[in-house]
Amino acid sequence: MKPPREHATNNSQTYMVTSSTWGRRALFQAEPWARLLIDTLYHYRGTAYLLHDFVIMPDHFHALITPLTSLEKAVQFIKGGFSYRAKKELGSNMEVWQKGFQDHRIRDARDYAMHVSYIRNNPITERYCEVADQFPYSSAHAGFELDAIPQGLKPQPIVPSDGAAEAAPFQNKSQPAPLHSKAKTA
Secondary structure: OOOOOOOOOOOOOOEEEEEEEHHHOOHHHOHHHHHHHHHHHHHHEOOOEEEEEEEEEOOEEEEEEEEOOOHHHHHHHHHHHHHHHHHHHOOOOOOOEOOOOEEEEOOOHHHHHHHHHHHHHHHHHOOOOOOHHHOOOEOOOOOOOOOOOOHHHOOOOEOOOOOOOEOOHHHOOOOOOOOOOOOOOO
């Protein structure tokens, strides 16, 4: 039997969270559903959590977040907020989510980079696209503003023997922060 889950409080930790649809139904294969989940992620960004990366797959999502409240409350905002809006805006009365969610606390810069890579490559692995930025329901796609890497997870400079500091290899990739444009809903 699994030990009871420890509640993560506002401890400035970053997590990769994953949640699946009820019965693993491919609800997010329909564009209105996927767009509404993205809009929900951005609705609570900055008040419930910082959003560092995400991907919406047909039957689940992954998000890299730093909760500004408890982790459980942050995920509740995403899942509950989406369910409420799906009922109201999409006319759905079905159960959307499986109970609970999976999480992994990000431990360091290497762990962070590994999880960003996993999130961005998920659509490629599942053969929805050949290049990460081609998948429209991922933060790898152009047009999404993301929160910066938390200070404690930034890679440390590599100091060569001559004393000159160089940035870690994946830190040199400067990407302009694309803007997220929220779709107007009627």
